[in-house]
Amino acid sequence: GNSVTQMEGPVTLSEEAFLTINCTYTATGYPSLFWYVQYPGEGLQLLLKATKADDKGSNKGFEATYRKETTSFHLEKGSVQVSDSAVYFCALGDTGRRALTFGSGTRLQVQP
């Protein structure tokens, strides 16, 4: 079956630091990959997505590249802000299963 593994948190960074949150997946076929963000007290919001190998998703300064050879979709941002403090979820979807498969989430804390 499908599975998503994320690095454990919390990740604590200073403002303007470089961020990487690792995500690897196991799936048959050619899944689509997503990063969702959950701000305190809110539901999940789609941050970015990639639907095929070598696609790069980007939004709000965040980027992730779909790497089929390493089955990875790592999230990066060059300079984080306090407002980026949230929980980040990596997710996988394929047409064989209607629901997405989520990783366990990584909490990011950015200190001023």
Added chain:
Amino acid sequence: DVKVTQSSRYLVKRTGEKVFLECVQDMDHENMFWYRQDPGLGLRLIYFSYDVKMKEKGDIPEGYSVSREKKERFSLILESASTNQTSMYLCASSPPFQTVKPQHFGDGTRLSIL
């Protein structure tokens, strides 16, 4: 913008009660989902529905049932609430897919069973 509305942000119930969590979406989406979110476990799928009156079990359906009488509304029912069902519950919707589409989430219901 898609809006998914969950009827309660916080809910406190007692063991053995029958509990209803309601979710409404305004984008005419065919697919609707109920997830449970627990620390360290991410989101786990309880049930989903791909059409009115149609439903499928997810990964953790035990102790839950669902109802979808209208396209826009998807209800999660705890038949006899237990303390291990204390959790955050998230509803989501998405359009039908021949290709995978992102899901749109509500703000969640934090349910406490005493």
